Structures are given as structure tokens and as C-alpha cells.
Amino acid sequence: xxxxxxxxxxxxxxxxxxxxxxxxxxxxxxxxxxxxxxxxxxxxxxxxxxxxxxxxxxxxxxxxxxxxxxxxxxxxxxxxxxxxxxxxxxxxxxxxxxxxxxxxxxxxxxxxxxxxxxxxxxxxxxxxxxxxxxxxxxxxxxxxxxxxxxxxxxxxxxxxxxxxxxxxxxxxxxxxxxxxxxxxxxxxxxxxxxxxxxxxxxxxxxxxxxxxxxxxxxxxxxxxxxxxxxxxxxxxxxxxxx
Amino acid sequence: xxxxxxxxxxxxxxxxxxxxxxxxxxxxxxxxxxxxxxxxxxxxxxxxxxxxxxxxxxxxxxxxxxxxxxxxxxxxxxxxxxxxxxxxxxxxxxxxxxxxxxxxxxxxxxxxxxxxxxxxxxxxxxxxxxxxxxxxxxxxxxxxxxxxxxxxxxxxxxxxxxxxxxxxxxxxxxxxxxxxxxxxxxxxxxxxxxxxxxxxxxxxxxxxxxxxxxxxxxxxxxxxxxxxxxxxxxxxxxxxxxxxxxxxxxxxxxxxxxxxxxxxxxxxxxxxxxxxxxxxxxxxxxxxxxxxxxxxxxxxxxxxxxxxxxxxxxxxxxxxxxxxxxxxxxxxxxxxxxxxxxxxxxxxxxxxxxxxxxxxxxxxxxxxxxxxxxxxxxxxxxxxxxxxxxxxxxxx
Numbered sequence: 065x066x067x068x069x070x071x072x073x074x075x076x077x078x079x080x081x082x083x084x085x086x087x088x089x090x091x092x093x094x095x096x097x098x099x100x101x102x103x104x105x106x107x108x109x110x111x112x113x114x115x116x117x118x119x120x121x122x123x124x125x126x127x128x129x130x131x132x133x134x135x136x137x138x139x140x141x142x143x144x145x146x147x148x149x150x151x152x153x154x155x156x157x158x159x160x161x162x163x164x165x166x167x168x169x170x171x172x173x174x175x176x177x178x179x180x181x182x183x184x185x186x187x188x189x190x191x192x193x194x195x196x197x198x199x200x201x202x203x204x205x206x207x208x209x210x211x212x213x214x215x216x217x218x219x220x221x222x223x224x225x226x227x228x229x230x231x232x233x234x235x236x237x238x239x240x241x242x243x244x245x246x247x248x249x250x251x252x253x254x255x256x257x258x259x260x261x262x263x264x265x266x267x268x269x270x271x272x273x274x275x276x277x278x279x280x281x282x283x284x285x286x287x288x289x290x291x292x293x294x295x296x297x298x299x300x301x302x303x304x305x306x
Numbered sequence: 307x308x309x310x311x312x313x314x315x316x317x318x319x320x321x322x323x324x325x326x327x328x329x330x331x332x333x334x335x336x337x338x339x340x341x342x343x344x345x346x347x348x349x350x351x352x353x354x355x356x357x358x359x360x361x362x363x364x365x366x367x368x369x370x371x372x373x374x375x376x377x378x379x380x381x382x383x384x385x386x387x388x389x390x391x392x393x394x395x396x397x398x399x400x401x402x403x404x405x406x407x408x409x410x411x412x413x414x415x416x417x418x419x420x421x422x423x424x425x426x427x428x429x430x431x432x433x434x435x436x437x438x439x440x441x442x443x444x445x446x447x448x449x450x451x452x453x454x455x456x457x458x459x460x461x462x463x464x465x466x467x468x469x470x471x472x473x474x475x476x477x478x479x480x481x482x483x484x485x486x487x488x489x490x491x492x493x494x495x496x497x498x499x500x501x502x503x504x505x506x507x508x509x510x511x512x513x514x515x516x517x518x519x520x521x522x523x524x525x526x527x528x529x530x531x532x533x534x535x536x537x538x539x540x541x542x543x544x545x546x547x548x549x550x551x552x553x554x555x556x557x558x559x560x561x562x563x564x565x566x567x568x569x570x571x572x573x574x575x576x577x578x579x580x581x582x583x584x585x586x587x588x589x590x591x592x593x594x595x596x597x598x599x600x601x602x603x604x605x606x607x608x609x610x611x612x613x614x615x616x617x618x619x620x621x622x623x624x625x626x627x628x629x630x631x632x633x634x635x636x637x638x639x640x641x642x643x644x645x646x647x648x649x650x651x652x653x654x655x656x657x658x659x660x661x662x663x664x665x666x667x668x669x670x671x672x673x674x675x676x677x678x679x680x681x682x683x684x685x686x687x688x689x690x691x692x693x694x695x696x697x698x699x700x701x702x
Contacts, residue, residue: 116700125616125697146620152696153618160699164613168317173310180307181619237700269700 069100071134072233072265073122078131080117091117092128093288104256104266104278109285115269116237118285122267123156123235124148136232136265153181157226159255161238163218165210171221172197172206178229196224200254216247220254227258234259236268240275252278307619311627312634314610318603322635325599329639329676330646332592336585337647337664337672342654343581344668345661349496350571351564353399354551356492356501357417357426359524360533362549362563363394363540370567372496374399376518377546384544385523390531391540395425397522398509404455404502405478412455413499416479418509418519425524428503434473434488439505446488447471451500479512494661496571537561592679596639600632600683604690609699616696628687636680640673647672 075097081090092114099105107115120126121133124140127148133140136155140148157178165174172193179189197206200220210218219239226234236255240248252275259266268279276282282294315322353371354362363385365375379396386394398418403411419426419439427436431446438444447455452471459469471477475486484502492501504512510519525548527536537548549563560566572578604611611624651662 120697120700123616123697123700125695125700149615149618149620151618152616156618158613158616158699160613162609164609164699166314166607166610168314169310170313173313177307177310177614178617180310181614181617181623186309 069102069262071098072101072103072136073097073099073267074132074134075118075122076132078118078121078128078133080114080121080126080128090288092121092131095131095285095289097122097283097290099265099267099281101265102260102262103280104259104268106268106270106276106279106282107285108270108276108282109291111271113285114288115285117288119235119237119267119269122233123158124152153178154229155232157229157231157234159219159222159226159234159236159239161241163210163215163222163242165218165221165225167209167211169210170207171202171210171213174210174221175225175228178225178231182229184229193224193228196228197221199258200224214247215243216251219243219247219251223251223254223258232264234264234266236266236270238270238272239268240270240272245274248272248275307623308627308630311630314607314627315603315631315634318606321599321603321606325596325603325635326639326642328592328595328599329636329679330642332588332596332679333640333643333672333676334646334650335588335591335643336675337644337668338650339581339584339588340668340672341647341651341662341664342660343577343585344665345663346496346577347568347571348663349494349661351553351567352493352495353417354564354567355553356428357397357419357524358429358551359395359426360527360551361525361536361540362397362551363523363525363544364521364547364549366545366547368547370570371563372567373570374521376516377520377523378518379520381520381544381546382523385525385540385546388536388540388543390527390536392526392528393423393425394523394525395420395423396506396520397426397524398506398513398519399521400509400513401497401499402479402512404484405481406455406457407475407477408457413497414451414479414502415495415497415499416509416512417501417503418506419503420524421505421507428490428492428501430491432489432491434486436488438487439503441485441487443483443485443508444487444504445484446490446503447486448490448492448494448501450494451502452486452489454500480514482512484512534561589675589679592676593682596635596679597683597686600635601686601690603631604628604687608690608694611691612694612696612699615691615694616699621692624691625684625688628691629681629684632680632684632687633677636676639680640676643676644669644672 078092078095080092081088083089095118109115121128128141175193175197176189179192194206200223202220240251256278283290284292351371365377368375382394382396400416402414402416404414405411421440424436456468456470458466460466471486473486473488477484513519527533533550537550540548550561552562553564651664654662
């Protein structure tokens with residue numbers, strides 16, 4: 065990844081606080097964050113440092129009280145809820161910690177969801193979903209129930225769902241926390257392989273130091289702001305809280 | 307997306323079964339109770355159905371078909387003289403005790419009809435002949451009455467069976483012999499007692515010479531005069547009350563005896579309240595069970611709805627998904643409930659149990675109420691989903 069790549073995500077002096085008066089607690093305090101196109105960047109830090117809040121702000125599911133957020137050239141602060149929804153629909157893919165696959169739908173139906181939200185015709189959505197399921201190695205499991213799959217397979221379905229509509233920004237929230245070491249590594253390799261594109265950026269929130277090696281850069285957070293950014297993950301000292 | 311919404315609904319079979327139980331039970335209760343209600347209420351104007359004539363004339367104080375206020379026989383001549391009347395026949399109706407051969411008493415509705423014209427005679431004589439009513443002390447009993455007043459007979463196996471009355475059998479009305487010469491088929495009365503037909507003159511004998519025995523007059527308009535028009539003329543010229551006999555209870559005809567009878571019972575008895583309570587109960591049970599089950603379905607799927615929301619589904623899409631799920635469950639619940647109500651109705655009709663009249667309006671109203679329950683359930687779900695923050699998907 066080149067450091068000259070254009071900026072994909074930019075957060076400047078972002079603030080989010082909960083409570084009022086003396087009970088006011090800052091989840092994000094003048095936080096600055098940058099991610100480039102073609103980059104896989106990890107957000108790490110102790111619990112309560114603001115990782116998830118920053119991720120929510122970048123994903124457009126939480127509006128900051130102060131500061132600026134720009135994702136692929138689009139300012140998110142100041143957009144209405146409807147505009148944010150439309151933005152997420154088109155540009156974002158999500159991989160959640162607990163997969164969030166709908167158990168009453170089949171594997172392929174789960175993968176079709178982002179396309180159907182966009183208004184893609186059912187048949188086209190189905191063929192695109194089948195194609196990406198083949199890419200993640202789940203050909204033949206299209207009609208299975210998510211509950212019939214292993215944790216690793218479920219996360220692969222979630223990755224397929226996150227990428228099926230070809231989003232520019234992939235948001236991964238603790239994608240390996242429910243997986244063992246080997247499966248976690250396989251999943252991260254898959255995220256890295258499938259999402260590696262000059263037009264895409266991947267932001268991963270994680271506590272799992274075993275997957276740091278997959279990152280191009282690692283942004284460490286502390287007390288609601290980025291405390292340091294490490295370009296070479298192999299140099300990252302493994303902190304007790306990580 | 308909406309197809310997936312249905313797959314989500316049908317995928318959770320336990321919840322769906324619970325939801326359908328609530329909705330179908332509610333629809334069953336509403337459709338069945340309303341149909342029995344209309345069945346019972348349709349019995350209130352049975353005399354108008356059984357005693358066929360285009361115009362009934364009564365004392366001006368009469369309010370409904372079971373409320374006979376006897377008039378003098380001379381009124382027949384007054385009505386006959388009204389321009390537009392083709393013919394007029396007397397009619398007597400009264401409630402009397404009939405004494406059976408075994409000494410038991412039964413309450414009967416005695417109907418005295420004109421012996422010359424047999425105006426008001428039952429439409430269907432299943433045994434015997436109407437003309438035989440001209441013989442002394444003769445009556446025609448309806449099938450239900452023949453069964454009700456039948457004789458218990460001990461069979462060779464010791465089992466007691468009820469043998470219905472038949473032509474030739476005899477009972478007594480006020481100690482006067484009543485010999486059956488025919489059996490007829492008529493609609494049952496609200497009072498539950500049998501109809502016993504005799505001639506108008508003989509009814510005076512059976513009522514022990516009551517001073518006035520003319521309960522109603524049956525009239526027919528001449529060609530070119532409508533029943534409503536004739537009613538108007540009779541009322542204007544005689545001061546009596548005249549009624550048409552159409553049995554559509556929801557029309558605007560003020561002169562319909564059936565309609566006035568129906569609404570009289572509606573206003574003056576506890577029947578609508580009783581059945582209305584059961585229908586309301588069905589509605590509330592439906593809302594409670596279905597609303598609660600659908601809410602629990604939404605709660606269980608809340609994190610998935612939040613994920614769909616995060617992926618960019620608008621609240622409009624989510625609301626439509628929930629409405630489609632609720633309405634689909636509502637339609638299936640209505641189908642099951644109305645189907646069960648129909649099946650129960652058939653059994654009731656076959657067994658001669660309380661009447662069952664399922665008007666199309668009843669089905670439409672049940673459908674509307676079941677859809678109402680579904681929409682309320684959907685709204686509860688929509689409110690919950692609208693409050694869920696898409697950012698919650700990142701909170702584990």
C-alpha cells in the first residue's frame with residue numbers, strides 16, 4: 065500500500081460525549097483519524113477507549129457532535145438520516161462480531177440482503193450472491209441455514225454479504241473474536257484478499273493481536289483519541305490490554 | 307426484500323404457529339359469535355318469513371312481529387275498503403300451552419289462518435294436506451314441533467327414543483282436541499316453541515273465545531301498487547299500522563316489519579351486548595396474543611433489523627417488511643378462523659343447534675378486524691424497530 069494513495073476516510077477533531085454537566089463523558093475527544101484507499105487499517109485499544117464509537121461515526125450510524133467526517137469525498141457530518149442511510153446502502157459493507165446472519169433465511173438469502181436493499185432484482189441478486197459465495201468457498205452451501213455452518217463458515221458468509229454489492233468502505237467489527245486462531249487467520253486472509261483494491265478501504269476494530277500482521281497500519285486509541293499510528297505492525301509491542 | 311421478509315416470518319415456525327393461533331382464534335371467535343348472533347336475531351322475525359304476505363297490518367301500537375295487539379274483526383272490512391287492496395285475510399298468533407298425551411305441557415305458537423284462502427299458510431307441507439285444516443279440530447305442526455312434542459318410547463333394547471308426532475296424532479290446547487293432519491317445514495321461532503297452524507275461526511275456540519283475536523291482517527296490493535305505497539294508504543285511511551315484509555335488515559325501509567323486529571330486539575334485549583362482548587373479547591384476545599407474539603418476534607429479530615438498518619435499509623423498507631409479515635399472518639389467521647367458523651356453522655346447522663347465519667358482511671368485518679389486529683401488531687413492531695439505533699450492531 066502506498067502512502068501516496070488518496071485519502072478514503074478522514075475524521076478531524078471529532079467529538080462524541082454522553083451525559084451532561086459533571087456526568088459528561090467523552091467517548092471521542094478531538095479524535096483525528098485517516099485511512100487511505102487500498103489500505104487495511106486496524107483500530108486497536110483497550111475497552112472503552114472509543115474504538116466502536118469511532119467506527120460507528122465512520123460508518124455513518126452515529127452522528128458526531130463536533131468535528132468533520134469525510135468518507136470517499138463525501139462529508140457525512142451534516143447529512144440527514146435519509147442521506148446517511150442512502151450513503152451506507154451504496155458505499156459500506158459490514159462484518160459484525162457476532163456475524164448477524166438472519167437464522168430464518170438461507171445462506172444465499174442472507175448474502176442477497178444488501179443487493180435487495182439497493183433494489184436489485186431478485187434473480188440478479190441471487191446470481192451475484194451465488195458468485196461471491198463461490199469466491200469465499202461456500203459453493204454448495206447456498207441453501208443451508210446459517211445455524212448449520214461452523215463459526216468460520218458463518219463469518220465467510222458475513223464477508224460475502226459485506227462485499228456482494230462492492231462497497232468502497234468495508235467496516236469490520238471484531239471479525240475474529242468468535243473464532244479460533246487458525247480460522248481467524250483464514251478469515252483475515254480472506255478479508256485482505258477479497259477487499260484488496262485500490263478503490264477500497266478496510267477498517268477493522270479488533271482486540272485480537274494475532275491478526276495484527278494483516279494490517280497495513282494500526283491506529284491505537286486511548287481515552288477517545290488516536291494515541292499513535294504504527295505503519296509496520298511487526299514493530300507493535302503487544303500490550304496487556306490488547 | 308419483501309420476499310425475504312416473508313421467509314423470515316415463515317422460517318420461525320414456532321412464532322408463526324403462535325401468531326396464527328392468536329389470529330385464527332380471534333377471527334373464529336368474531337366470525338362464529340357474529341354469525342350465531344345474526345342467526346338468533348334472524349329468528350326474531352321468523353313470523354314474517356313463515357307467514358308470507360306482501361303487507362301486514364296491525365294495531366298502531368305494535369312495534370314488532372312478535373308483539374300482537376289484538377284488534378276487532380271489523381278492522382278487516384276497513385282495510386278491505388282501502389283503494390289498492392286486492393285482498394285481506396285475518397291472522398291470529400298467540401302463545402299457548404299444549405297438553406301432550408303423556409300429560410306433559412309444551413309452549414306453542416298458535417297461528418290461525420284464513421280457512422277460505424289459506425293466506426299465510428306454510429310454504430312447505432311435508433306430510434298431509436293444507437285443505438284438511440278445514441276438518442274439525444285439526445292442526446298442522448311444524449317438523450321441529452313434531453320432534454319436540456314427540457312421545458318417548460322404550461325400545462326392545464330398553465333404550466328410550468323420541469318418536470315424532472305424525473298425522474293422526476292428537477294433543478290438547480286448552481282441553482280442546484287438536485288432531486294433526488299435516489306436518490310442515492318452517493323456520494324456527496325465537497321462543498323455541500313449535501308453530502301450530504289452524505284456521506282463524508278455530509283459533510278463537512282454542513283461545514277460549516278471547517274478545518279480540520285478530521292479531522294481524524295480511525294484505526295484498528292490486529297490480530301497479532307497491533307494498534310500501536299500499537302501507538301508506540292503509541295507514542292514512544284507517545289509522546292502523548301497515549308493514550312491508552322484506553327481510554333485508556340493513557336497508558332504509560322504515561316500514562319493514564322484519565327490520566323493525568330485528569332492531570327492536572337489538573334495543574330492548576341484552577343479546578347484542580352479550581354477543582358484542584364475545585366479539586370484543588375475540589378482538590382483544592387477538593390484539594393481545596398477536597400483538598405480544600409479533601412484538602416478541604420483532605424483539606427476537608431486533609439485532610437483524612438493526613443490521614439491515616445499518617446496511618442502508620430505510621425505515622420505510624423496514625416498516626413495509628413488518629407490515630407484510632403482519633398482514634400475511636393476518637390473512638392466514640383470518641382464513642383459518644373463518645374456515646373453522648364455517649365448519650362449526652355447518653355442524654350447528656346439521657345438528658339443528660342455535661342458528662348460524664354468516665352474511666358476507668360478517669366475513670368482511672372479520673377480515674377488516676383481523677387486518678386491524680395485524681396492523682396494530684405491525685405498528686408495535688415498527689415503533690420498536692424505529693427506536694433501535696443502527697449503531698447497536700457494533701455493540702456485540
